[in-house]
Amino acid sequence: xxxxxxKGKQKLEIRKQILDASMKLFIEExxxxxxxxxxxxxxxxxxxxxxxxxxxxxxxxYSLHEMGFQKFAMMNQPLAGIxxxxxxxxxxxxxYIEFGLANPEFYDVMFIQRAPMKALAEMANCDWTxxxxxxxxxxxxxSEAMEKKLIMPASNIDSVAMAIWGMVHGLVSLAIRExxxxxxxxxxxxxxxxxxxNWLMGTIDLSLR
Amino acid sequence: xxxxxxKGKQKLEIRKQILDASMKLFIEExxxxxxxxxxxxxxxxxxxxxxxxxxxxxxxxYSLHEMGFQKFAMMNQPLAGIxxxxxxxxxxxxxYIEFGLANPEFYDVMFIQRAPMKALAEMANCDWTxxxxxxxxxxxxxSEAMEKKLIMPASNIDSVAMAIWGMVHGLVSLAIRExxxxxxxxxxxxxxxxxxxNWLMGTIDLSLR
DNA sequence: AAAAATACTTAACATTGTTAAGTTTCCAAA
DNA sequence: TTTGGAAACTTAACAATGTTAAGTATTTTT
Numbered sequence: 001x002x003x004x005x006x007k008g009k010q011k012l013e014i015r016k017q018i019l020d021a022s023m024k025l026f027i028e029e030x031x032x033x034x035x036x037x038x039x040x041x042x043x044x045x046x047x048x049x050x051x052x053x054x055x056x057x058x059x060x061x062y063s064l065h066e067m068g069f070q071k072f073a074m075m076n077q078p079l080a081g082i083x084x085x086x087x088x089x090x091x092x093x094x095x096y097i098e099f100g101l102a103n104p105e106f107y108d109v110m111f112i113q114r115a116p117m118k119a120l121a122e123m124a125n126c127d128w129t130x131x132x133x134x135x136x137x138x139x140x141x142x143s144e145a146m147e148k149k150l151i152m153p154a155s156n157i158d159s160v161a162m163a164i165w166g167m168v169h170g171l172v173s174l175a176i177r178e179x180x181x182x183x184x185x186x187x188x189x190x191x192x193x194x195x196x197x198n199w200l201m202g203t204i205d206l207s208l209r
Numbered sequence: 210x211x212x213x214x215x216k217g218k219q220k221l222e223i224r225k226q227i228l229d230a231s232m233k234l235f236i237e238e239x240x241x242x243x244x245x246x247x248x249x250x251x252x253x254x255x256x257x258x259x260x261x262x263x264x265x266x267x268x269x270x271y272s273l274h275e276m277g278f279q280k281f282a283m284m285n286q287p288l289a290g291i292x293x294x295x296x297x298x299x300x301x302x303x304x305y306i307e308f309g310l311a312n313p314e315f316y317d318v319m320f321i322q323r324a325p326m327k328a329l330a331e332m333a334n335c336d337w338t339x340x341x342x343x344x345x346x347x348x349x350x351x352s353e354a355m356e357k358k359l360i361m362p363a364s365n366i367d368s369v370a371m372a373i374w375g376m377v378h379g380l381v382s383l384a385i386r387e388x389x390x391x392x393x394x395x396x397x398x399x400x401x402x403x404x405x406x407n408w409l410m411g412t413i414d415l416s417l418r
Numbered sequence: 419a420a421a422a423a424t425a426c427t428t429a430a431c432a433t434t435g436t437t438a439a440g441t442t443t444c445c446a447a448a
Numbered sequence: 449t450t451t452g453g454a455a456a457c458t459t460a461a462c463a464a465t466g467t468t469a470a471g472t473a474t475t476t477t478t
Contacts, residue, residue, distance in 0.1 A: 035464085035465070035466085036465085036466065036467085037464090037465080037466090045426075045427090046426065046427050046428080047427095047466090047467090048426075048427065048428085048467085048468080049425080049426060049427080051466095051467075051468085052424095052425070052426075056466080056467080057466065057467095111383070111386070111388060112321065112382070112386055113386075114386060114387065117386070117387040117388070117390070117391070120391055121391075126391055127391055127392075127393075128388070128390075128391035128392055131388060131391075131392055132392060132393065135392065152412065154408055156401075156404055158395075158401060159401055159404035159405045159407070159408050160405070160408055162380060162401060162402070162405045163376055163380075163405035163406070163408050163409055165379065165383075166375070166376045166377070166378075166379030166380040166383065166405060167372055167375045167376040167379055168375070168379070169375075169379035169382070169383055170374065170375030170376055170377070170378035170379025170380070170382065171371060171372075171375040171379070173321070173378070173379065173382055174320070174374075174375065174378055177320070177321055177322075177323060177326070178323065178326040179320060179326070179337070179340060181326070181337075182326070182329055182330075182335055182336055182337040182340075183336075183337055183340055183341060183344065184336075184341065186367075192365075192367060192368055192371060193371065195365055195368035196368045196369070196371045196372035196375060197372070198368070199363055199368050199369055199372050200372055203361065203412055203413055204412055209418075244433085244434070244435085245434085245435065245436085246433090246434080246435090254457075254458090255457065255458050255459080256435090256436090256458095257436085257437080257457075257458065257459085258456080258457060258458080260435095260436075260437085261455095261456070261457075265435080265436080266435065266436095
């Protein structure tokens with residue numbers, strides 16, 4: 001099966017080229033400028049060739065969204081070393097905001113755009129694994145904080161995780177989609193967002209009572 | 210100036226027709242199906258006529274987004290009658306979620322889509338008045354709750370308001386953009402979202418300590 | 419060397435927002 | 449009442465877009 005193997009490698013090679021080109025466009029020109037024709041230009045194939053390697057544009061965005069989660073995971077690596085779950089939780093929140101503001105296009109495709117979820121719906125195993133993994137980290141940290149009696153135990157951990165995720169996502173997505181821009185004067189938006197996280201952490205931290 | 214007056218009325222009349230048609234498409238077929246040509250078909254004019262009454266499509270979406278805020282304000286009317294600021298705050302959060310889940314298309318254009326903000330940037334007075342008004346209600350309620358010592362006073366009210374707004378917006382927008390759909394089994398998402406709000410309110414309510 | 423499968427392209431379709439250039443309609447002054 | 453000009457409206461087109469059907473090369477298998 002030497003030939004089939006080489007073919008398979010080539011197939012993957014071009015797939016990678018397509019994704020590299022997509023990523024380049026995505027990074028340099030943003031979501032809206034990732035078009036099939038521009039991708040085709042970059043890899044020097046005809047536009048229709050792209051469809052031999054991806055079902056449709058949504059599948060490409062699914063891959064980009066996965067890479068975003070990878071990047072996010074990299075950024076969160078160091079957090080594992082923080083012993084105190086409540087400071088770890090705090091840092092997770094701050095990291096989330098930093099990631100979103102520093103990589104708005106990635107954040108958008110990960111958590112706002114519909115495209116990757118449409119691709120997901122067409123897939124065999126249509127669990128949203130990237131999201132699940134990220135959420136697990138949050139839930140584990142919350143559980144640990146509750147077990148150690150650092151925050152109030154709740155009947156349903158999911159609701160707490162969703163509340164916290166919701167808050168940071170809400171802040172980042174409102175910022176990214178320009179809902180803070182024309183809203184009175186906010187001298188330092190990022191600082192304010194961090195204050196919001198601070199406030200929440202201060203409110204749930206039992207050691208501060 | 211009787212004629213000029215009549216002309217002006219006609220101008221407004223057609224403007225209204227365009228908005229009515231846009232709204233009809235928006236409600237019945239969703240954001241993506243509000244196209245200039247479909248609007249033109251409905252009002253029985255050529256597509257280019259639309260451009261005599263609106264600068265571009267973004268301006269139309271700005272109007273739709275305003276109507277969304279109107280609808281939202283209507284829904285929040287009864288809240289003014291609630292004396293206790295903390296229960297009012299609670300109800301505001303629940304209302305927000307109910308509104309978002311019941312009117313996802315409106316919510317999308319109000320808080321997620323870029324189109325209305327692009328139109329806003331082109332306008333003379335480019336303050337985001339609808340957003341400011343809604344946020345003021347939230348801030349006032351928070352202030353009142355702090356003054357009455359029902360929740361912990363914070364150095365910066367803005368950060369608290371943003372945290373709370375962020376949380377409910379985060380929940381609704383994650384739901385609308387399908388980030389909860391393929392995430393393990395959630396039997397009753399709406400109930401879970403309300404639990405999240407419940408948790409936050411329970412956490413900040415000083416009377417529960 | 420012929421047949422079959424694979425890889426790739428050309429050309430087209432149906433949409434989209436938007437604009438330039440025309441045409442018609444209407445009102446006011448001559 | 450005719451004429452001139454402004455206002456309202458339309459036709460036709462442009463430049464994109466994602467996607468598909470049908471065709472042509474290329475490569476592998478028989």
